[in-house]
Amino acid sequence: MVNAGKHLMTGLGVLLLSAILAVSCYAMDYPDEVEIDSLANLYEAVVFDHAMHVDATENCSECHHHTTGSGVANDYCAKCHDGKEEMDSVACQDCHSADPVSPENLHNPKPGYSYHNDQPNLKAAYHLNCVGCHQEVDGPTGCEDCHAKTEAGEKFYHSGEFAPKESAHSSGH
Amino acid sequence: MSKITRRKFLAASAAGGTAIMMAPTKKAFAAGSFEGFPDGMGVLVDLTRCVGCRTCEAACNKEQQLPEPAKPFDDYSVFDEIHHGQKRRTTDKAYTIVNRYELKDTEEPLYRKIQCNHCNEPACLTSCFVNAYKKTPEGAVIYDSHVCVGCRNCMIACPFHIPAYTYHSVLNPVIKKCIFCYDTRLKEGKPPACVESCPQQVMTFGKRKDLMKIAHERIKKNPGKYVDHVYGEKEVGGTGWFYISNAPFEEAGFDVHLPKKPIIDNVKDFLAIVPVVLTVWPALFTGFHLLATKGKSHGHGDDHSHDEQGGH
Amino acid sequence: MKKLETFGIKPHDASLKNDGQKWSIMEKLLLGLTLDQYIGQALRNKLNWLFAIIFAIGIPVILYRFVFSLGAVTHGSYDYPWGLFLGFGLFCMVPLSASGFMLGTTVEIFGRHDFEPIERLALLNGLLGYFFAVVYLLVDLGQPWRLSYPMVYSFGPAAVLFLVGWHVATYLSVQVMEVSTAFFEWIGFQRGYDFIRKGTIGLTVSGVILSTLHQGALGALFLYAPGKVHPLWYSAPFQWILFFISSIPAGLCMVISVSTIVIYTMKWRCDKRFIDNLDWITIALAKGAAMGLSTYIIMKFIAVAHDNEWAYFFTGWGAWWWFEMLGFVILPLAILSYGIRHKLVGLCRIGAFLTVFGILLNRLNTALIAFNWQLYQEIPHYLEIIIAITIFAIYIATYRFILARLPILYKFRSQAEE
Ligand code: SF4
Ligand code: SF4
Ligand code: SF4
Numbered sequence: 001m002v003n004a005g006k007h008l009m010t011g012l013g014v015l016l017l018s019a020i021l022a023v024s025c026y027a028m029d030y031p032d033e034v035e036i037d038s039l040a041n042l043y044e045a046v047v048f049d050h051a052m053h054v055d056a057t058e059n060c061s062e063c064h065h066h067t068t069g070s071g072v073a074n075d076y077c078a079k080c081h082d083g084k085e086e087m088d089s090v091a092c093q094d095c096h097s098a099d100p101v102s103p104e105n106l107h108n109p110k111p112g113y114s115y116h117n118d119q120p121n122l123k124a125a126y127h128l129n130c131v132g133c134h135q136e137v138d139g140p141t142g143c144e145d146c147h148a149k150t151e152a153g154e155k156f157y158h159s160g161e162f163a164p165k166e167s168a169h170s171s172g173h
Numbered sequence: 174m175s176k177i178t179r180r181k182f183l184a185a186s187a188a189g190g191t192a193i194m195m196a197p198t199k200k201a202f203a204a205g206s207f208e209g210f211p212d213g214m215g216v217l218v219d220l221t222r223c224v225g226c227r228t229c230e231a232a233c234n235k236e237q238q239l240p241e242p243a244k245p246f247d248d249y250s251v252f253d254e255i256h257h258g259q260k261r262r263t264t265d266k267a268y269t270i271v272n273r274y275e276l277k278d279t280e281e282p283l284y285r286k287i288q289c290n291h292c293n294e295p296a297c298l299t300s301c302f303v304n305a306y307k308k309t310p311e312g313a314v315i316y317d318s319h320v321c322v323g324c325r326n327c328m329i330a331c332p333f334h335i336p337a338y339t340y341h342s343v344l345n346p347v348i349k350k351c352i353f354c355y356d357t358r359l360k361e362g363k364p365p366a367c368v369e370s371c372p373q374q375v376m377t378f379g380k381r382k383d384l385m386k387i388a389h390e391r392i393k394k395n396p397g398k399y400v401d402h403v404y405g406e407k408e409v410g411g412t413g414w415f416y417i418s419n420a421p422f423e424e425a426g427f428d429v430h431l432p433k434k435p436i437i438d439n440v441k442d443f444l445a446i447v448p449v450v451l452t453v454w455p456a457l458f459t460g461f462h463l464l465a466t467k468g469k470s471h472g473h474g475d476d477h478s479h480d481e482q483g484g485h
Numbered sequence: 486m487k488k489l490e491t492f493g494i495k496p497h498d499a500s501l502k503n504d505g506q507k508w509s510i511m512e513k514l515l516l517g518l519t520l521d522q523y524i525g526q527a528l529r530n531k532l533n534w535l536f537a538i539i540f541a542i543g544i545p546v547i548l549y550r551f552v553f554s555l556g557a558v559t560h561g562s563y564d565y566p567w568g569l570f571l572g573f574g575l576f577c578m579v580p581l582s583a584s585g586f587m588l589g590t591t592v593e594i595f596g597r598h599d600f601e602p603i604e605r606l607a608l609l610n611g612l613l614g615y616f617f618a619v620v621y622l623l624v625d626l627g628q629p630w631r632l633s634y635p636m637v638y639s640f641g642p643a644a645v646l647f648l649v650g651w652h653v654a655t656y657l658s659v660q661v662m663e664v665s666t667a668f669f670e671w672i673g674f675q676r677g678y679d680f681i682r683k684g685t686i687g688l689t690v691s692g693v694i695l696s697t698l699h700q701g702a703l704g705a706l707f708l709y710a711p712g713k714v715h716p717l718w719y720s721a722p723f724q725w726i727l728f729f730i731s732s733i734p735a736g737l738c739m740v741i742s743v744s745t746i747v748i749y750t751m752k753w754r755c756d757k758r759f760i761d762n763l764d765w766i767t768i769a770l771a772k773g774a775a776m777g778l779s780t781y782i783i784m785k786f787i788a789v790a791h792d793n794e795w796a797y798f799f800t801g802w803g804a805w806w807w808f809e810m811l812g813f814v815i816l817p818l819a820i821l822s823y824g825i826r827h828k829l830v831g832l833c834r835i836g837a838f839l840t841v842f843g844i845l846l847n848r849l850n851t852a853l854i855a856f857n858w859q860l861y862q863e864i865p866h867y868l869e870i871i872i873a874i875t876i877f878a879i880y881i882a883t884y885r886f887i888l889a890r891l892p893i894l895y896k897f898r899s900q901a902e903e
Contacts, residue, residue: 076394076395117387117390118377118387118390118391120374121374123372123374124222124371124372124373124374127372127373127374128222128373128374131224131373135281141224143226143247156231156232156235156246157228157231157245157246157247158231158234158241158242158245158246159245159246159247159248160245162245163245164241164242164243164244164245257564257860257861257863258860258861259564259860259861262563262564263563264563296709299643299644299709300644300645300646300709301641301644301646302635302641302644302646302647302649302650303631303634303635303638303639303640303641304639304640304641304644305639305641320631320634320638320639321627321628321631322626322627322628322629322631322632322634322635323555323626323627323628323629323631324625324626324627324646325566325567325627326566326644326646326706326709328563328566329566329567329706329707329709329710329713330709330710332710332711332712332713334563334564336563337563338561338563338566338627339556340554340555340556340559340561340627341554341556341557341561342554342556342627343551343552343553343554345628346554346555346627346628347627428712430712431711431712432711436709436711437643439708439709439711439721440645440705440708440709442721442722442725443645443701443702443704443705443708443724443725444643444645444705446701446725447648447698450694450697450698451694451698454690454693454694454697455690455691455694458590458594458689458690458693459686459690461594461595462593462594462595462596462686462690
């Protein structure tokens with residue numbers, strides 16, 4: 001469980017959940033695979049098996065809030081949305097900013113969206129969603145269970161070929 | 174307003190101790206003031222989100238150009254490390270560390286990132302006798318190592334056991350601690366490296382007062398998820414980094430007995446007597462002297478013998 | 486020394502030789518003995534051998550500390566930033582040196598010139614204690630060469646340590662001046678002596694002010710660490726009062742202890758005036774100490790009551806607190822009181838020694854033992870202990886060196902006879 005979240009990393013650019021994802025899953029017209037490939041930096045791209053996740057979940061709303069027209073899972077969202085209507089934006093990145101920490105994430109991003117404040121950024125939206133569920137259903141939770149470290153990643157973590165020479169020495173005092 | 178007055182008073186009263194003997198420059202007294210900054214930045218740390226990946230540790234190491242760690246940052250055996258019966262703490266080589274805490278009620282452990290909390294009225298700052306610390310308007314508590322004498326009083330004072338000391342440096346040992354990435358990021362309005370690196374957005378960066386609202390909102394929006402307390406809202410006068418958690422804070426290793434008032438308030442009583450002693454004592458004791466020696470010669474017995482002896 | 490006395494050789498104790506000639510500095514340094522005699526007596530003294538051993542080991546260790554950093558001789562603990570050097574060297578030496586201002590006040594302010602025989606010993610005790618507290622500090626500071634920064638370069642006037650720094654520095658100079666009268670007398674610099682003598686009242690009053698404040702300030706330093714110091718040794722409103730009040734019996738009992746040691750080991754150096762007066766002075770000092778101790782005990786309990794800490798009495802820490810209070814505060818008070826009532830000098834001396842230990846224990850408890858009581862107990866590095874002992878040995882050696890020479894325990898004969 002220690003590995004629970006070796007995860008995506010800093011300095012990533014935009015996570016491209018390809019535009020295909022925008023297509024409604026209600027109509028069952030969704031991509032079978034999505035390559036999340038912008039993590040060129042510390043981790044390799046992730047090939048996300050969308051079809052498998054569609055099969056594994058009961059409802060699109062488990063990941064897509066109220067946007068797919070298949071109902072609402074979250075009580076808080078349900079206060080305003082009945083989830084019966086499909087939205088224009090379904091892709092994660094349409095709402096979740098790729099900017100890791102922008103003030104817009106804090107305040108409501110667009111006028112009229114006053115309850116959409118305190119949104120996680122895109123990287124966190126993925127991880128919070130994926131890892132949260134994976135923990136419940138015993139899915140993989142280790143960082144490298146989903147994406148392999150690049151050389152830059154190993155350097156960053158001082159691991160692999162960049163591991164400290166005498167790792168016996170403890171880091172405390 | 175009253176706050177400022179009180180602080181000025183404290184600084185002035187302590188300074189008074191020296192003024193009577195050899196007043197240093199006026200500027201020095203001003204240097205003792207440490208008003209909180211209403212628009213200061215802060216970080217909301219949501220402990221429910223942390224998965225213990227230690228990415229933030231790696232990011233800090235890189236950003237602050239710290240020495241190579243003893244173990245890789247993706248080595249999770251560090252969570253089992255125990256030093257003197259304690260979990261890991263910040264050191265001069267690691268400004269932030271993540272610890273794991275087993276909880277009473279749930280299987281899932283809780284991970285907690287530890288770094289300087291950038292207090293509103295920092296104990297480290299007020300205890301420093303060369304005024305090396307500074308609370309910047311941006312909210313960071315930074316530190317000028319060029320004046321550090323190495324008395325380590327700030328380490329005694331910090332209620333969170335944060336500052337560390339480079340004991341092994343011969344010529345230039347100094348205090349080391351998290352500086353909110355002030356030089357490289359905060360100054361330009363950018364979030365700290367650790368905040369940016371976190372895959373779970375455990376940390377949310379923004380104005381302290383905005384974040385405080387969000388913290389309470391998150392607690393309210395998710396009934397049953399969080400304990401109803403924002404650690405750092407009031408503790409020791411409020412901290413720039415503060416925490417919300419699903420487990421009681423003592424189970425996550427927080428000191429829940431800290432006073433709500435700033436640490437410096439403890440010292441207030443003492444500092445307040447300083448000017449009193451300085452003004453009353455001389456009069457009092459000179460008075461005693463005059464009374465006690467009244468009717469007797471004011472000179473000293475042996476003085477006379479010396480006057481006579483002077484001729485030798 | 487005793488042996489020489491049996492041969493009829495007397496140490497230097499007047500500004501002029503018997504034949505009316507002045508002593509040279511060299512002769513004074515050798516106590517009026519010939520070089521052979523001097524070395525002979527030094528070698529016969531067993532304490533010198535002990536010192537030799539301590540210095541042989543300790544001085545290289547001190548050098549080692551400066552060449553290889555503080556981390557090489559201590560555990561470099563982040564949780565215990567203050568170890569023995571400050572816990573013992575600063576927090577114990579300073580209260581034990583409170584004697585200077587107290588006897589200064591008694592003699593000069595209250596005009597009790599009958600206490601004069603012990604005044605200089607008390608002043609010297611104060612000066613040396615402070616001086617060596619600063620030596621300990623220099624060993625402990627990361628960058629001792631920056632010691633003057635808080636004085637001249639960068640001020641943190643809201644900090645208690647700032648106050649301690651300034652006061653100890655100023656008070657040290659005051660004490661140097663106070664003791665310098667003895668030095669001027671010894672080297673025969675009459676004008677300097679007269680000059681300082683004229684300022685005595687001013688010096689003494691500033692001594693009282695500075696002492697009140699920084700003795701208390703040492704306690705106030707721990708107010709920065711609520712939660713780290715065990716509640717039984719911590720009290721926000723009373724900490725400085727407790728430290729200040731306890732410094733009174735500490736200083737007085739230290740003088741009693743030192744005079745006791747002196748009268749048994751350096752009797753040759755004491756003049757008749759000192760020897761004859763010591764008994765009643767000891768009892769008088771013991772009275773002061775007893776009064777201080779009883780006030781201290783009352784304050785201690787008020788502090789516990791104020792913070793409602795009674796529950797801690799039933800823990801292990803409570804037992805340790807009672808050990809300190811019963812064994813080293815209440816017991817010595819009882820002994821002192823009995824000794825005063827029945828005029829038993831010996832008992833007063835035992836009480837005084839116990840009190841001194843009590844102060845040591847209290848300060849070590851606050852700074853080290855009951856500090857971080859919720860974490861773990863730090864055991865100092867063995868090199869740290871060696872350095873602490875070595876500096877203390879240097880302190881004793883210096884003390885003895887000065888006592889043997891300057892007119893502290895004796896008056897120059899020419900004056901005494903007049
Ligand atoms: S957490 Fe400690 S080091 Fe950081 S500002 Fe507060 S008192 Fe200072
Ligand atoms: S704010 Fe900067 S210095 Fe502080 S822990 Fe994070 S990365 Fe390190
Ligand atoms: S990077 Fe985020 S999730 Fe990972 S250990 Fe640090 S705070 Fe926790």
